[in-house]
Amino acid sequence: MKVTDPLIDSGQVDLHAFDRALGDPTDPATPLSYARNAELDRDERFPADICRELDRWGLPRLYVPAEFGGALTRYDELVAALRAVARRDLTVAIGHGKTFLGGVCVWLAGSPEQARELGADIIAGEPVSWGLTERGHGSDLLAGETTATPEPGGFRVHGEKWLINNATRGTLLCLLVRTRPQGGPRGFSLLLADKRRLPADRWRPLPKVPTHGIRGADISGIALDDCPFPADALIGEQGAGLEIVLKALQLTRTACTALSLGAADQAVRLAEEFAARRELYGRRLIELPHVRRVLGEAYAALHAAEIVSVLAARSVHTLPQEMTVISAVAKSYVPTRVDELIAACGELLGARAFLTEVHEHGAFQKLERDHRVVGIFDGSTFVNQHVLINHFPVLARGHRQGTSDEEAVARAADLSAPLPPARLDRLSLLARGGCSLTQSLRTANRELRASAAVGEVPARVAELAEELTDSCDRLHGELALIPPASQDVPPEAFEAARRYEQCFAGAAALRMWLHNRAPGQDPLWLEAVLTYVLRSVRPPGRPTDGEVFDRLLDARAAGRPAAPPTSVVAS
Structure with missing residues (x-):
């Protein structure tokens, strides 16, 4: 597809055209073909030509809020666009999408x-990076040693930022720096480093890792040696850096789920196409019962992850005060489930899951390697579950008191409902009312039972919803007994966090069904997702009937509707 005008600009966001322009990765003539991606991977070369094509099509405009000159008005559109790129190649999606992460603190x-100038740079194709981590400190941001000493007219910055995506390519870097010698929560600030304005002899790029x-x-990274920064490089107030970063992470963690969804799309496609062509024991591989079960369950896992991601992105607009919990759940749940999905698909591919020159130019082994890093981005799974654990008391209290914002949940789940503008000023480090989605599960369950009573929903689906609701109630009783802890968190707390994530996914699926169902629609995908999430919530030893996964795969093969709706491109 030849594109002469941007597909994404301030007046339009044509994600369907954007997805079509990206093309079929099995076609060597497309920009993100498996063949081209494999060549770049072997040579360890950055996909610069592909990124320039994405720039030409207007993708950087989706990284900039509309009020600052861009096209970002809906965060689910941003997730959909990044997912479309990631389903072709994760390296490209990660390398190009990093600019959104780098700009968030300024937004x-x-x-x-600052915001308008940065927005103009991004739209012009200038890469932006986010320099948080340092060698030896990992995700412990309070241990950062890069210092910014205030002086008349600005700051003197000294230190290194390391393992930074686009640190060398990036024209601009948003840096977290220590502005008080003693550090502490109010001892860090954010500076926007514009390499074009810094003296060349006071900074240097660190080697690619x-x-x-x-x-x-x-x-790679960047080293600064008493490098002067102008006063207007400060983002926000001095000392507010850590708070700004923690709020920004609520947006970037949500956006990162797009990378996992794209990887899952690619993994299931590669596995299903291989199973449909491969013959074994005189039959096509896809006809074997075990293979059908694995593929059906992979689709259920993908649907669960997709629902969590889409609802989290829409909640930026409707439930910003709860995004610290919602984003932590999404960032922990989605990459973890997709890692499991990729492993299951890899078993079906057998040796071809490891070969670099066979079956679509070794695309599967590349995506499996590439996706491993997604769980680490913007706080590892461990870090995000720790955020959730520290919210256990307010989650339990909110569930007990019933403080749910039902209208906001409905607007997030109803894909036909217009989204209000994102109120980023309402992001909070503490979700004081808990989580409206899980609190509203009993209301959603009542609605589903009413549908089952008049024959609109099979009794089996209503039973699964009832079981999920009861499990969620019991879990919140357990959460009330687990105290928050900054260190020495017991293993039981992390197990409770994992079960909470599954309850969240099940509640999201129920809401997505209730608010978007068509008359007479078969709730097959809902039954499959509920069965999938309940397997991890049920007591050990209780078997799970996986027959619904077989029916899910059969429905897809027959061309019947068997997937949850989404508000944007998810082909």
Whole structure:
């Protein structure tokens, strides 16, 4: 598809055309073909030509809020666009999408002038990076040693930021720096480093770090030696850096789920196409009962992850005060489930899951390597579950008191409902009312039972919803007994966090069904997702009937509707 005009600009966001322009990755003539991606991966080269094509089509405009000159008005559209790229190649999606992560702090706390100038740079194709981590400190941001000493007219910055995506390519870097010698929660600030304005002899790029996956990505760093920064490089107030970062992570963690969804799309496609062609024991592989079960369950896992991701992205608009919990759940749940899905699909592919020159140019082994890093981005699974654990008391209290914002949940789940503008000023580090989605599960369950009573929903689906609701109630009783802890968190707390994530996914699926169902529609995908999530919530030893996964795969093969609705491209 030849594109002469941007597909994404301030007046239009044509995601269907954007998806079509990306093309079929099995066609070597497309920009993101499996053949081209494999070549770049072997050579460990950054996909610069492909990124320039994405720039030409207007993707950077989706990284910039509309009020600052971009096209970002809905966060589910951003997720859909990144997913479309990631289903072709994760290295490209990660390398290009990093610019959104680099700009978020400015959208949250920068001056209007900073935001408009940065927006113009991004739309012009300038990469932006986010320099949080340092060598030896990992995700412990409070241990950061890069210092910014205030001086007349600005700051003197000294130190290194390391393992930073696009640190060398990025024209601009948003840096978290220590502005008080003693550090602490109010001891860090954010500076926007514009390499074009910094003296060349006071900073240098650190070498690219070889990586197992995303080999072509620019994972490197920057060293600054008493480098002068102008006063207008400060983002927000001095000392507010950590708070701004923690709020920004609520948006970036949500956006990162798009990378996992794209990887899952690709993994299931590769596995299903291989199983449909491969013959074994005189039959096609896809005709074997075990293979059908694995593929059907993979689709259920993909649907669960997709629902969590889409609802989280829409909640930015309707439930910003709860995004600290919602984003942590989404970032922990979606990459973990997709890692499991990729492993299951890899078993079906057998040796071809490991070969670099066979079956679509070794696309599967590349995506498996590439996706491993997604769970680490913007706080590892462990870090995000820790955020959730520290919210256990308010989650339990809110569930007990019933403080759910039912209208906001409905607007997030109803894909036909217009979304209000995102109120990023309402992001909070503490979801004081708990989580409206899980609190409203009993209401959703009542609605489903009413549908079952008049024959609109099979009794089996209503039974699954009832079981999920009861399990969620019992879990919140357990959460009330687990105290928050900054260190020495017991293993039982992390197990409770994993079960909470499954309850969240089940509640999201119920809401997605109730608010988007068509008359007479078969709730097959809902039954499959509920069965999938309940398997992890039920007591050990209780068997799960996986027959619904077989029916899910059969429905897809027959061309019957068997997937949850989404508001944007998910083909």
